[in-house]
Amino acid sequence: MISIQDVSKRYGEGEEAVQALADINVGIAENEFISIVGPSGCGKTTLLHLVAGLLDPSSGRIKVDDTDVQSSDFQKSSLGLVFQHPVLLEWRTVQKNIMLPIQIMQRNGDLEEDIDYYRQRSRELIDLVGLEGFENSYPQELSGGMQQRVSICQSLVYDPKILLMDEPFGSLDALTKDHLNEELLDIWRETSKTILFITHDLDEAVFLSDRVLVMSSRPGKILEDVHVDLPRPRTSEVRGSEAFIETSSHLYSYFR
Amino acid sequence: MSARPAHRLRRLGLPLVGVLLVAGVWLVATDVLSLFGPTVLPSPIKVVDEFLRIRELILDHVWITFRAGLLGFLLAIGLALVTGMLVTLNQRVQDTLMPLLVGGNTVPRVAVAPLIIFYIDVTTFASLLIAAWVAYFPILINVIEGLESTSKDELDFLSVVGASTWQEYRFLKIPNALPYIFDGLKIGIITAMVGAIVGEFVASSEGVGYLALLGLQDSNVALTLALVFLIGIATTLIIYAIYLLEARLMFWQDTSLFSE
Numbered sequence: 001m002i003s004i005q006d007v008s009k010r011y012g013e014g015e016e017a018v019q020a021l022a023d024i025n026v027g028i029a030e031n032e033f034i035s036i037v038g039p040s041g042c043g044k045t046t047l048l049h050l051v052a053g054l055l056d057p058s059s060g061r062i063k064v065d066d067t068d069v070q071s072s073d074f075q076k077s078s079l080g081l082v083f084q085h086p087v088l089l090e091w092r093t094v095q096k097n098i099m100l101p102i103q104i105m106q107r108n109g110d111l112e113e114d115i116d117y118y119r120q121r122s123r124e125l126i127d128l129v130g131l132e133g134f135e136n137s138y139p140q141e142l143s144g145g146m147q148q149r150v151s152i153c154q155s156l157v158y159d160p161k162i163l164l165m166d167e168p169f170g171s172l173d174a175l176t177k178d179h180l181n182e183e184l185l186d187i188w189r190e191t192s193k194t195i196l197f198i199t200h201d202l203d204e205a206v207f208l209s210d211r212v213l214v215m216s217s218r219p220g221k222i223l224e225d226v227h228v229d230l231p232r233p234r235t236s237e238v239r240g241s242e243a244f245i246e247t248s249s250h251l252y253s254y255f256r
Numbered sequence: 257m258s259a260r261p262a263h264r265l266r267r268l269g270l271p272l273v274g275v276l277l278v279a280g281v282w283l284v285a286t287d288v289l290s291l292f293g294p295t296v297l298p299s300p301i302k303v304v305d306e307f308l309r310i311r312e313l314i315l316d317h318v319w320i321t322f323r324a325g326l327l328g329f330l331l332a333i334g335l336a337l338v339t340g341m342l343v344t345l346n347q348r349v350q351d352t353l354m355p356l357l358v359g360g361n362t363v364p365r366v367a368v369a370p371l372i373i374f375y376i377d378v379t380t381f382a383s384l385l386i387a388a389w390v391a392y393f394p395i396l397i398n399v400i401e402g403l404e405s406t407s408k409d410e411l412d413f414l415s416v417v418g419a420s421t422w423q424e425y426r427f428l429k430i431p432n433a434l435p436y437i438f439d440g441l442k443i444g445i446i447t448a449m450v451g452a453i454v455g456e457f458v459a460s461s462e463g464v465g466y467l468a469l470l471g472l473q474d475s476n477v478a479l480t481l482a483l484v485f486l487i488g489i490a491t492t493l494i495i496y497a498i499y500l501l502e503a504r505l506m507f508w509q510d511t512s513l514f515s516e
Contacts, residue, residue: 054412076418087413091431091508100427101417108418138508158417 001194002028002051002162007060008219009046019219020046024060026213026222028196030161033188035197035205036213037251043220044198048164051196052081064162077110080155084167086147088139088154095135098122098153105158118157125153128190129183145176152184156191165197169204178236181207185234202251206244207234214254226251298478303485306478314467314479318486321464324380325452326494328387329445336392336440340399341425350400357400361393365447366454373459383455383463390451391444398440402433435509438502442495449491 009021020043028034036044049055051062053069062069064078088097102118105111111118126132129149139147148168155163169177181204188195199205205212212226230243238244279300285291286299294302307314343350343357369386376382406428414424456465464483471479 049412052412052416054415076416079416081413081416083409083413085409087407087409089428089431091506104414104417104419104423104427107423108420110418140508 001030001032001065002026002196003063004028004047004051005061005063007047007050007057007062009043009050009055010058021050021057022219022221024220024222026225028194030194031192032211033195033197033209034211034213035199035209036215037199037202037205038215038220039217039255040200042215042217044215045166047215047220048081048166048196048198051162052079052164075110076108077105077112077158078161080158080160080163082148082152082155082163082165082168084170086139086144086151088147088150090139093136093138094126094131094142094150095122097139097150098125098157101154101158111158121159122153122157125156128187129153143176145172145180148172148180149183152187156187156193159191161194163193163195165195167198167200170199170201177201177204182235184208185232189233202255203239203248206230206248206251207239212247212251214251223254295475295477298481303478303481306476307482307486310479314482314486317463317467318483318490320380320462321383321449321452321456321487322490324383324455324463325387325445325449325491328384328389328452329391329448329494331384331388332391332395332444332448333441335388336395336399336444337437340396340403343400344403344429345421354400357393357396361397365390365393366451369451369454369458373455379455379460380462383452383460383465386455387448387451391448394447395437395440395444398436398443399433402436402440403429405436406432434502434506438498438506441498445491445494445498449487453487 004024004026007021007024008019011018011020024047026034036047038044046055050057051064051069053074056070064074067074069079089100092100099118099122102111102115102122106115123135126135129152131146131149131153134142134146139150142150152168169180172180185208187193195208197205197208202212206228209228212228214223214226215221216223226247228247230238230241230247282300286294286297287301298306343353366386368389372386372389373379373382376385403425410428410432411424414428419427452463453465453468456463457469458465460466464487468480468483471477471483
């Protein structure tokens with residue numbers, strides 16, 4: 001579904017150029033949950049922004065279903081991006097923030113269904129993440145965890161096939177984070193998305209993913225593609241299992 | 257804005273006490289202690305008397321200045337919004353023009369007043385243009401700063417969902433700029449009134465600037481003081497309206513005068 005071929009990314013020119021990413025090759029199948037881990041500054045976010053089409057690769061190509069993400073044929077609505085800090089407009093209610101992408105895409109003719117379908121969908125998503133009763137609240141009235149739930153809804157409302165997540169739970173406390181991890185797996189199962197997830201929390205990566213990509217820094221390269229062999233559906237009990245501990249200590253060995 | 261009586265009292269009552277206090281000190285210093293001669297500082301009662309004596313004449317001239325200042329202010333807002341949008345559309349245009357605009361905001365802009373009067377023969381219109389000219393820069397600088405104050409994440413988010421440039425402005429940049437723009441308006445209205453009066457100082461046969469000078473030439477300080485107070489009150493009313501509009505438009509912020 002997503003194919004990243006020989007991608008490298010340089011910033012700047014001449015002697016001052018910084019090689020952010022080198023020779024990245026990744027194939028991601030439909031409905032897979034992939035995490036990327038690596039030290040800070042290893043180019044994880046750059047890679048995600050390349051897939052999102054926010055940056056152009058210096059060389060190589062990135063395709064989604066055989067369409068180049070840079071090309072004008074690429075459907076914006078097939079891709080959603082969740083940021084580390086929720087991007088919510090403080091003058092819009094929860095409901096209206098969630099509907100913002102719909103409002104934009106509708107005018108640009110990027111939607112397949114009519115507006116009522118998406119209104120209904122936004123209500124379902126609000127229920128799914130447990131925000132009923134907060135539809136008319138403003139973002140600043142919500143806790144950090146609730147805000148991040150809203151921003152996940154915002155990226156799911158137009159039903160993208162691919163969800164890109166850039167350390168979405170990185171700034172939350174451990175309990176909220178564990179809770180949202182389980183919620184995310186529920187959402188993933190119910191909506192069958194392909195998810196590319198960045199984190200620096202190795203346990204979180206193991207808990208969520210089918211595969212974990214370990215990256216090195218400067219230039220960012222993929223050191224290993226670790227398959228996580230844990231049964232699904234996963235609940236927090238899985239964290240105590242032998243396979244979990246084994247996989248996670250294997251990952252830790254890279255960062256010692 | 258559901259002010260409880262205690263709040264309302266504090267909001268309207270205490271400022272009124274301040275005004276009465278100053279008027280009281282003034283009255284004592286002039287009428288009771290006779291610290292100043294009537295040609296230097298007449299008593300407040302004298303000022304009110306003078307206003308009542310020729311109130312129609314005074315109000316006519318205040319109205320002329322008020323109108324020139326307000327229309328100049330509105331013209332400045334329109335120009336600042338349009339140029340602010342255009343300048344922020346393109347980084348290269350912005351880099352080229354920004355030093356000029358910041359410079360224009362820094363120099364004493366009223367120095368240009370004689371030049372404007374030299375080019376524009378109709379003096380009331382010249383006052384309006386001077387008002388617009390001096391109010392334009394502080395508003396523009398704030399418009400630009402406000403439009404530029406969005407975060408990279410916000411812009412990236414809109415870009416991912418395919419927003420057009422106009423949609424970036426409509427959904428993000430303009431609402432996000434409102435607090436900055438309102439700060440600009442509060443400075444702009446004051447400078448606009450200064451501009452209008454300076455225009456009348458330089459060359460005019462009407463308006464507060466003209467009549468205030470005439471009052472001093474006639475040793476009628478009471479007339480000049482009455483004019484100063486009236487144009488001050490009129491300007492305060494506009495600022496008050498700006499704060500009200502700000503509270504209405506930016507309901508999600510509670511930094512304004514009117515929030516509870």
